[in-house]
Amino acid sequence: MATLRPEVVTFNRGEVAKTALARVDLAQMRLAAELQRNFVPKTYGPMLMRPPLEFLEPIAEHGARSRMVPFVFSMEDMALVEFCRLGMRFWRQRDGVTVGEHPGDLIERLEPIQRGDAGASFVNGNWLNGLTGWSTWVSGSPEDAPAPEEDNGASFDIGDLxxxxxxxxxxxxxxxxGGGSSGSTITPIYPTAVADGRGLVLNVIPRGGSVRVWQTIPVGAGRAAVGVRIDVTRGPVIFRVNTPSGPAVFDTELDTGYHSIVLPPDLGDYTFEFESRLQREIIVKSIAFEPAGPLVLPYYADGGYNADYYSGDFANLKRLRWYQSGDQMFMAREKRAPGILERRSPVSFSHVIYRPEDGPFSADVTVKQVKLRVDVTEGNGRIFADRPFFRAGHLNALFEVFNQNYNQTFTLGASNxxxxxxxxxxxxxxxxxxxxxxxxxxxxxxxxxxxxxxxxxxxxxxxxxxxxxxxxxxxxxxxxxxxxxxxxxxxxxxxxxxxxxxxxxxxxxxxxxxxxxxxGSLTVNQQYPWGGGKGRCRITRVVSSTECEIEVLKPFFNSTFSDFWKEGEWSDYRGWPTAVGITESRLFWAKGDQMFGSVSDNYVSHDIEASDSGDSAAISRSVSTTGTVDNIRFILPMSRLVVGTEGSISSIRSSSFDEPLTGAAFTPRPATTHGTSPDVQPCRLDARAIYAHRSETRLMEFSYSPQVQDYQARDLNLLNDEILEGVDAIAIQRQPDTRVHAIRPDGTVAMFMTDFLEEVDCWSTVETDGVIEDVAVLPAKGEDAVYYIVRRTTADGTRRYLEKWAREKEGKGGLVGGDCFVRSPSAADAFHHLEGKQVVALRGDEVLADGSEYKPYGTISNGRLVLDGAAVVVSADLKVGLPYRARYKSPKLAYGGRIGTALLQKKAVKSFGFALAHAHRKALRYGPDFDLMDPMPTIEGDEIQAEDAVYTVYDAPMGMWGGGFDTDSRICLECAAPYSAAVLGTIFGITTNES
Structure with a gap:
């Protein structure tokens, strides 16, 4: 027999596949585990019992899945956006605790953005009764004209040749x-404000003019968080909120979409004003005060656009891609119009349609078989085809038409x-x-x-x-x-x-x-028989296969038929972008295998032919590198621009790392054929990208390799190809350790801890009494805030909750409480979300219920904690939650072989010890399997330990082990809430029988 002792085991290699357990020849297998569930590994070796999940609030809708997206404007102002079937619900995370709000000691707090009761309403806010209740002003009218100045010219006669x-x-x-002035009076043309079935229609025909409508509404004192909801069907429109006390408290431009804007409180009467200065129809469908309660902003699906990312099926929402820049989050989803989530203040948001006016356009410039002409050169009019061409999907499509010579008409109504x-x-x-x-x-x-x-x-x-x-x-x-x-x-x-x-x-x-x-107004028609140029328009209504209504975005040069024209790349007919990203001051969109980069430093311009743009002009290029058309599923800016398709991952390069991308310097290079999942948004991790393989059974790391001078993909499941049987979402936590949370279809989390410099890669598993459906991470002081959406079954039925990881340092007292706990409860019935469930309970450092014979689980009845048939008095230090368990099972202990391997040799663990920190005396149990386990000793150093003893450091001598000889000896450890411990390492002696 051979005896080996001591052997030290730490826990920063994590779970490996059962089929890899025989690789005892690998040194790293000595630190691995067959099971590491709810034990969170640390980069430097220990493992902690997972902090409990804190209940925050139910999500917007219990009956359907939701998805969470972080919106980080600054470290002091960030939000979590919940995409659900109803729309977008907003949660705000702020640092610090405001006196009188949400008592507790958390560094960060997450709370739903609320709307207050306005106690008022708009008169005719949907304009169904004309302009009743609204005042109107238009420019150019004589009563608003300035005093006349001395004429510097006069009407004249031409004279003879x-x-x-x-x-x-x-x-x-x-x-x-030509003749002189006509003797007949001509009616001047003024801007107009009318109300029809579409809502408020503002149309400024004379250039330089404007039109305004407004309504003044008193909002009672003491009302806070009052919001207005505005539906702009065809924007942009200027929106102002004025008060008697000073300048406008809100003065902004609202584009096509839904807008939710909060008013500053207690400023007296509010005057709500809409203004347009554009030479085309601008339509506002409605304005109304929002009802009191949480803010839920619907997806925009109006004006012929469809940006309903949910579309009644969560599988569609999984393909949403987003990229945030400052106070804008650009969003793309297959078969849906691209959108922008705009932050207008910490509590005001808009969901608008991304609508560039100068492209992108189809690349071909050949003469078409169809000819097009418009009947106006500016304003609103119609476009005609000389044969059937237009389809219903052309609604909101862009067209660019080139015409020879000038025959343009403009109406003027202002100085300059x-x-x-x-x-x-x-x-x-x-x-x-x-x-x-x-x-x-x-x-x-x-x-x-x-x-x-x-x-x-x-x-x-x-x-x-x-x-x-x-x-x-x-x-x-x-x-x-x-x-x-x-x-x-x-x-x-x-x-x-x-x-x-x-x-x-x-x-x-x-x-x-x-x-x-x-x-007044002057209409000028200018004609020149040479030259020419391009005009642009957007389809506002498809009348027939040969006729559409349009709004002119760039004036046309004349109204003749032309076969030199281009169609916009994006529409219901041609398709919408599937991915979005920002790099080198350009906004990139992808559709199919095409990339569309905006003009540099101008995210809403796609002018690819601007003569004054040079290398800053927009980019439109194909990135297909596999010989087949691959749909681009993600765009990720790294040291190079990285694009992922289901078939491959490619990097986009110019001629060198330091040269920016341009239309001429834009070369895709395939890096790997390990394609990406279409349903999982990747994450950037410093200079690396973490993405789900197209099989959704592996996570991949994509990073630059100095050895090969290019990007390469690395399989993160090399030693554990069993931990993922699907991936629904991933998110990365950076503090206190770098952890990738990968949501699995079975409702558990495969957590991958990594440290590039320390060469640490470690898998573990997180589970709870419920189904974890989504994850999001927001940065915070000390530790990043990790949020889960958890589906739980209670006596009230299926419920979905937003829950947050508690901080690791909260377990340093040896007690962690239970999952789905409420921090600092105040109401007697604060636990309705756990109705009918068995729970563990703490009051301060006192354990009230732990599921043992002496302290059995409590139950929740009518929202109250019941112990021994009596309701427990609620206090701020009462912590009630669901029990959960952490388990660790070592790999095969193939140690002590004097000749060859100890694998398949009978062996026995003869002595065992462990080093702990912040450990409750009842926290850790250990044994050769989970059915035969011993508690921590009750006597230490000839002294009986107190029931509630907590060890800051536990370093007792090794003790005897109860297991016998076996070819597959193991070490198993277990902790159960409400008790916790940090396991720093295990030390054991092992004897191998080689006879």
Whole structure:
């Protein structure tokens, strides 16, 4: 026989598969375990009994699964967003304890964001009764006009051709022909505010104008957390909240979506105002005070968009992908419109549709078989196809159409309001007293206004350097000034540039200079037979296969049919993005195997052809590296941009690590064919990515390898391919140790502890009396806050609760209480969430119920703790929770073989000891199996230990072991709530029979 002692075992290698237990030749197997359940390993070797789970509140809906997403704005202001069937419910985590709120000593607190009772309501908040209850103001009306200034020009007659030709030859002039002002009165065009079946419709037709509607409502004093819910069907709209005491307390822009905004309390009467300055229809469907209670913001599914990520099936919600930047969280989900969760204050949020106006567009630029034309160049109108083309799925799709030459119409109604610059080039010359010009401009003016409009010209720069055409020659300048004093104009003008401008590029625009407009409107139609450009629109209603209603986003150049056009990449017809991420100041979206990167530092622009963007222009590239089309399932920024599909993981590189990604420097390189699960969002861990394998039976680590100068994937289940039989979600906790919480379909958690520098990889298992369905982690001081959604069965039926890991340091007193406990209960019936359950109970350091013969479990009846048939008086130090158990089972103890291996040799543990810390005397039981276990000694050093003794350090001599010889000797340890201990290590002597 061979005897070996002592042998030290610590616990930072964790569980291995049963099929790996025979690998006793590996040194790391000596520190491994066949079972490590509810014992939490520490990086440096000990294991602790898992802290209990603290009950916070029921989730929004018991009958359906939910998903949690962290929203971290700062360490002092963060939230947990619960995605459920009803919508998004918000929980706020804050540091510190406010006097009078939620008593307790936790460093961090999580509480649902609440809405208070407003005690008031809007008059006609859905605009079903027209504009009743609302006041309206529009720009351009004479009563709001400023005092008139001295005219710097007058209406004029053109004169005959000889006069004009003399001016031209003298280098002064431009040809102008046409009649004077019409004698008939023309009705001015003003912005409009109307109410129809769609809600409030604001339409600012004149450029530079605006329209406002408002309503004043008194909200009683002492009312806090009053919120308003706004449904914007077609945005963006400017929203203000004014009070008599000063400037606006809320002044922001609300895009298409749902908005929940909290009012500052006790500021008197609130005036709610909507304003638009855009030359297209803006629609607000409704505004209302929110009911009192927890904030639940519905998913947006209006205006032809569908961003309902749940869609009645939790399997759809599992494919939600998100990426947060500051106070915005961008969200993508297969077959749903991309959205943004916007934080407008710590308690105000919006769910809006991500709606860029300049792309992305389909990459092909070939001539289409279908021709398109619009009937307006600005505002709202229609787009037509010359053959059946449009489908229902084209609703909200973008189209970009290129047209030859200019024939644009703009309505102007403010100072500094101009038409779009018109680019003019070519030659102009006189031959045989005839003027030949490629620079003719035809302009039609019609309107009724008070002010002076000008024809302005700039050399080479469409954005600046404009002067009145003809300047500095006063005689010519007057011919390019159109002054009206509350009078009509109906005029056509044909003009050309100077002969001296041959082949020069000039930009012409028409409008009101600063301070020269007072009221009314001027509609300008500008025509030029050369040039051309692109306009953009969004479909607002599909009328038929050949006709759609549109809103113009960038003015079109004319209204003729064109076969040079592009369709937006995203719509119900073409599909929506499936993943999102941010890197190098670009927002990236993915659809299929295509990547779409925004303009640098502009997340809402996808202009891929902007001439002034250069390398900052948007990116649109394919990343397929497997020869087949793979749907991109995640985008993760690391030292390189990493994208994952079900077939492979690739890194996107430029020419070097230091060079930013651009449209030209964008090269995908396949790194591994260990693809990713479509249902699990990966997590970033420093310079590594942790993701679920497409089989969902393994976790993978994706990191850069200096040896191969590229990224590689590492299997984290190399020694335990049995611990995962599926993965529903993962989240990473960084403090006090780095732990990956992987939710398994059976409702338990496979927890992976890792430390790259210490080369520690350790699996363990977490379970409770219920089904754990989701996990999220929020940073906090001292220890990160780990939150679970747990489905439990009580006497009241199936319930789903939001629960939080207690802090590890709370177990240093040797007592941990039980799962689903309530911190600092105050109500006598504080335990309704455990109705009918058997529980353990503590009052301070006194154990009231532990399930033993002398202190049997308590029960919960009518929300009260009942012991021995009597209800227990509730106090702040009463801790009541569900019992749970921690178990450890060692690997095969193949030690002590003098010749060869001790595996399959009979052996016996002859002596055993353990080092503990923060251990209750009743905490630890040990033995060769879980059916034959001994408690900790009652006598230590000839002294009988107190029943409630707690050892800060326990370091007793080794004692005898009760097991006999066996080919598979093991060591088993067990702790049971409410008692706890930290096991620092075990020491044993073993004898092997080699006969």
């Amino acid at each position: 000889s006069d004009w030709l003399n001016n031209l030859l003298n280098g002064l002039g431009a040809a102008q022909t 309001a101009y038409t779009d610059p018109m680019r003019v080039t070519g030659t102009c010359f006189i031959q045989n007293d005839q003027l030949f010009s490629e620079r003719w401009i035809v302009t039609n003016y019609q309107g009724f206004y008070d002010g002076s409009a000008y024809h302005m010209v700039s050399r080479d720069d469409p954005d600046g350097g404009y002067k009145i055409k003809g300047d500095p020659y006063a005689a010519n300048m007057s011919k390019n000034t159109f002054t009206k004093n509350n009078a009509s104009i109906n005029k056509s003008e044909k003009t050309t540039d100077f002969i001296t401008d041959n082949n020069a590029i000039n930009f012409h625009k028409f409008g009101f200079r600063d301070g020269t407009y007072r009221s």
